[in-house]
Structures are given as C-alpha cells and as structure tokens.
Amino acid sequence: MRVRFAPSPTGPLHIGGVRTALYNYLFARKHGGTFILRIEDTDQSRFVPGAEEYIQEALQWLGLLPDEGPTQGGPHAPYRQSERTHLYRQFAEKLLDSGHAYYAFDTEEELEDMRLRLQKSGQKAGAYNSITRYSMKNSLTLSRDEVQARIRNGEPYVIRIKIPRNEEVRVNDLIRGTIVVNSSTLDDKVLFKSDGMPTYHLANVADDYLMQITHVIRGEEWLPSAPLHVLLYKYLGLEEVMPQFAHLPLILKPEGNGKLSKRDGDRLGFPVFPLQWRDPESGEISAGYRESGWLPEAVINFLALLGWHPTEGKELFSLSELIDLFDLSRISKSGAKFDLEKARWINRQYVQALPPEVLGRELCRQAVNHGINADPQYCHRVASLVKERLTLLSDLWKESHFFFSRPGPPDAQWLQGRWNPETAALLDACIDRLSALELFESHQIEDTISQILREKSLKPAVLLPLLRVLLTGTMTGPSVADSMALLGKEETLHRLRTYRLWNIPV
Numbered sequence: 001m002r003v004r005f006a007p008s009p010t011g012p013l014h015i016g017g018v019r020t021a022l023y024n025y026l027f028a029r030k031h032g033g034t035f036i037l038r039i040e041d042t043d044q045s046r047f048v049p050g051a052e053e054y055i056q057e058a059l060q061w062l063g064l065l066p067d068e069g070p071t072q073g074g075p076h077a078p079y080r081q082s083e084r085t086h087l088y089r090q091f092a093e094k095l096l097d098s099g100h101a102y103y104a105f106d107t108e109e110e111l112e113d114m115r116l117r118l119q120k121s122g123q124k125a126g127a128y129n130s131i132t133r134y135s136m137k138n139s140l141t142l143s144r145d146e147v148q149a150r151i152r153n154g155e156p157y158v159i160r161i162k163i164p165r166n167e168e169v170r171v172n173d174l175i176r177g178t179i180v181v182n183s184s185t186l187d188d189k190v191l192f193k194s195d196g197m198p199t200y201h202l203a204n205v206a207d208d209y210l211m212q213i214t215h216v217i218r219g220e221e222w223l224p225s226a227p228l229h230v231l232l233y234k235y236l237g238l239e240e241v242m243p244q245f246a247h248l249p250l251i252l253k254p255e256g257n258g259k260l261s262k263r264d265g266d267r268l269g270f271p272v273f274p275l276q277w278r279d280p281e282s283g284e285i286s287a288g289y290r291e292s293g294w295l296p297e298a299v300i301n302f303l304a305l306l307g308w309h310p311t312e313g314k315e316l317f318s319l320s321e322l323i324d325l326f327d328l329s330r331i332s333k334s335g336a337k338f339d340l341e342k343a344r345w346i347n348r349q350y351v352q353a354l355p356p357e358v359l360g361r362e363l364c365r366q367a368v369n370h371g372i373n374a375d376p377q378y379c380h381r382v383a384s385l386v387k388e389r390l391t392l393l394s395d396l397w398k399e400s401h402f403f404f405s406r407p408g409p410p411d412a413q414w415l416q417g418r419w420n421p422e423t424a425a426l427l428d429a430c431i432d433r434l435s436a437l438e439l440f441e442s443h444q445i446e447d448t449i450s451q452i453l454r455e456k457s458l459k460p461a462v463l464l465p466l467l468r469v470l471l472t473g474t475m476t477g478p479s480v481a482d483s484m485a486l487l488g489k490e491e492t493l494h495r496l497r498t499y500r501l502w503n504i505p506v
C-alpha cells in the first residue's frame with residue numbers, strides 16, 4: 001500500500017492538514033506500506049517562501065517521517081511537482097488525442113463576459129461547461145486550421161477537460177460509500193494553464209498514477225473534485241489502477257458550526273498550526289503548538305481522535321498503539337468538533353508523565369530565554385515542585401518564575417484588605433522564628449508557622465496568603481513551606497523583610 005500526503009506550500013500547515021498527514025502515516029505503518037510526501041507547488045501564484053520547509057519541520061517535530069519525499073528521495077523522485085513539469089504534458093496530449101480535452105483561447109475579458117451573460121440570464125455563475133463551451137473560442141468551435149495557426153503564433157491557451165453532458169459519475173469512498181454525481185453539475189476544468197503548468201487536478205492524478213498510489217486519504221474539501229479525478233482516470237485508460245478514495249471529515253469549531261479557522265484559535269486562545277509561523281509578507285506571527293508548550297505526542301493523540309475513535313472510554317494512545325488500532329472504517333462521516341478541554345487534558349497527561357530531568361532541563365532553557373542562567377540542579381528541584389500544576393510545558397516558567405527572580409510589591413488594594421495593626425508584628429515574629437531554624441526544610445518550616453498561628457490563635461488564611469505574596473508575588477502556587485525550603489533560608493528571610501519597604505496603606 002502506498003499513500004501520500006500532498007500539501008501545497010501556500011502557508012503554514014493547518015492542523016486539519018496535520019491530521020491528514022497523520023492518518024496517511026498511520027494507515028501506511030499499519031499495513032506495512034509506504035508514506036510519501038509530495039509537494040504540490042504547480043500554482044506559482046500561490047507559492048509562499050518557507051512554507052515547504054515549514055511542512056517538513058512540522059512532520060519532523062511530530063515524528064511523521066515520510067519514507068519517500070523531497071528530502072528523503074525515493075524511486076519516484078523528484079517529489080516536488082514543480083520539478084516534474086515535463087511529465088504532465090503527455091497526459092494532456094493523451095486526453096486531447098482521444099477527444100476528452102480541448103484547447104481554449106478565451107481571454108480574461110471573454111470569460112468575464114460569459115460570466116456576466118450567464119448571471120443576467122439567471123444561470124449558475126460562470127461555468128464553462130457542456131453548454132457554454134460552444135459559444136466560446138476553443139478547438140471545438142474554431143476550425144482545425146485556425147487552432148493550428150493560433151498555437152503556431154504563440155497565442156496563449158489552456159487545455160480543458162471535456163465533461164460529458166449527462167452522465168453518472170460514481171465515486172467510491174471508503175468512508176462515505178458510493179457517491180453518484182451527474183456530470184451536468186461539473187464544469188470543464190482547466191488541466192493545463194497558459195503558463196505551461198498543469199493545474200492541481202491533472203498533476204495530482206498523473207502523480208498518483210506515476211507514484212503508484214493505492215489510497216488517496218485527504219480532507220473533505222477535495223470531495224467535490226473526486227468525480228473529475230474519476231473521469232480523468234477513465235479517460236486516461238487508468239481505471240484499473242485508480243487509487244481508492246477516503247475523504248476525511250472536517251475539523252469544526254469548538255461550537256460545532258463551520259470549519260475551524262485561525263480566528264477561532266485566536267479567539268479561544270489555542271494554536272491552529274503545529275509550529276509558529278511568521279508570514280513572510282506581513283511579518284504577522286501565528287502561534288504554533290510547539291512554541292505554546294504542547295508535546296508532539298499529545299498533539300498526535302488528540303488529532304488522531306478528531307474524527308476517529310478505536311474504542312469507547314480510552315483517550316490516551318501512543319503512536320504505536322494508534323498504528324495498531326487504526327482503521328479507516330472507524331472514521332466518522334460527520335465533522336469533528338475541536339475539543340480544547342480534551343486536548344489540554346491529553347497534553348497534561350503527557351506532561352505529567354515526563355521524567356523530572358526532562359522538565360528540569362526544559363525549565364533551565366526557559367530561564368535562559370528570560371535572561372537567567374540557572375543551576376540545573378535547582379531547575380530540577382523547582383520543576384519537581386511545580387510539576388503537578390502543569391498542563392503545557394510553557395506553564396513551567398509561569399508557575400515558577402519567582403524562584404528565579406524576586407517579586408515586586410503587591411497590589412496596594414489587595415494589601416489594604418489584609419493589613420491590620422498586628423500584621424507587622426506577626427510578620428516579624430515569623431521572620432525571627434524562621435531565622436532561628438537550623439534545618440530549613442519544609443516540615444520544620446511548616447511546624448514553625450503552625451506554632452505561631454496556634455500561639456496567636458489565628459487562622460492560616462490570615463498569614464499564609466501574605467507570606468506567599470511576599471515570597472512569590474502570586475496568590476497561587478506550591479505550598480508556602482515547600483517554596484521557602486526551595487528558596488533557602490537567606491533568600492526567604494530577605495523576601496519576607498521587604499514588607500518593611502512597602503508603602504502600607506492604613
């Protein structure tokens with residue numbers, strides 16, 4: 001079995017595209033087949049620099065490495081369509097010879113005129129089809145000599161497929177069953193453009209044939225093109241080797257209405273791209289899962305479950321389990337709602353399962369990004385302490401930055417609500433008693449604080465939030481005693497004493 005992921009390098013890869021790559025990969029691995037990366041870059045006008053490198057890097061980050069592709073090479077190289085242009089012409093010629101395609105010379109203005117004419121007469125906008133083609137400038141309406149002369153004179157032309165007027169076209173889809181479309185609903189799509197490049201349809205079918213693709217697994221947005229592709233196989237005499245089709249359901253907005261877009265991600269605070277992307281023209285940055293602290297295993301896991309589920313009840317699957325269980329017949333026909341809470345839960349499980357050394361190293365790396373060169377041993381201890389508070393890797397720094405730098409003074413209003421004439425004395429008592437401790441470890445610290453509270457008949461809520469704010473500048477975090485132990489006696493006392501510098505409202 002040979003499958004391909006065939007993105008066009010027109011920008012960053014949407015996670016819908018990543019899921020397509022993943023399903024192709026799982027299918028290939030499950031059946032001992034071949035996973036191919038083919039770059040479909042024949043549309044020069046949509047080419048975006050850096051997009052192909054982005055795709056390759058994203059697949060690498062996720063561990064979905066192709067067996068054949070532009071960097072891997074393979075028996076059907078090259079794997080970039082722009083380097084294969086010499087291969088496509090023969091397919092168009094064959095269709096011209098058998099009368100299933102024709103030359104068309106219409107200019108932009110003439111095409112626009114047709115659109116307007118059709119609009120005025122209330123017909124479906126703009127279709128160049130089995131009816132309208134006879135009123136246009138093409139090799140079906142012009143004499144043979146004139147066609148030859150125009151071509152000889154270098155007049156620009158395109159090659160269009162000649163769609164039959166009224167014929168049933170059947171697409172067998174492994175997910176949706178048989179879909180029957182009447183050819184009258186299709187138009188005479190351009191197969192070859194005036195710049196001498198094939199369009200997506202021709203290049204895609206030609207390459208699937210040349211690369212001996214057995215299964216075309218792709219997004220639902222390509223379903224409307226499938227009847228045209230079926231006709232191309234038929235007219236090229238390749239029906240026997242036509243691949244099987246599987247069109248994957250759309251990934252929907254969390255609310256379920258409409259396709260998930262970058263705007264939804266921005267609105268709800270999650271990336272829709274695997275890696276961060278900087279638009280080369282506008283410079284605009286789009287967030288990526290990798291940079292936002294997601295683990296590739298988690299992204300694979302939650303994407304796999306968007307539209308496919310092997311068994312009820314289980315949500316965590318490693319890549320090798322996914323390979324084992326993957327089955328096209330369990331892919332749903334209906335769109336899959338993106339479930340942010342579930343995705344976050346899945347990431348959390350993978351983050352929690354990381355070895356402490358890995359978290360420690362990651363924290364050191366994040367500290368460096370904030371200009372701090374921290375001791376690896378210390379990072380390890382901090383990471384272990386905040387670990388249970390992490391969902392994303394990027395939470396590491398958020399949850400622990402105060403172990404690396406001193407907090408500023410607290411919010412005056414917050415303080416006002418907590419301060420009373422005895423507070424300063426209470427804090428001083430803590431400072432004295434803690435500085436008398438010989439062993440400055442969590443339970444000694446905890447005992448000391450409890451003792452002070454008991455002696456003064458105070459509730460923990462009177463003291464602990466104040467201590468926490470003095471130590472960390474935040475209201476939540478690991479236990480106060482654990483935090484003090486980790487900061488060490490000297491640093492703890494220093495931070496507690498800073499209350500004396502506060503401008504305390506009375």
Ligand code: GLU
Binds near residue numbers: 006222
């Ligand atoms: N180049 C198309 C895309 O960008 C590929 C569609 C297909 O897999 O046939 O998605």
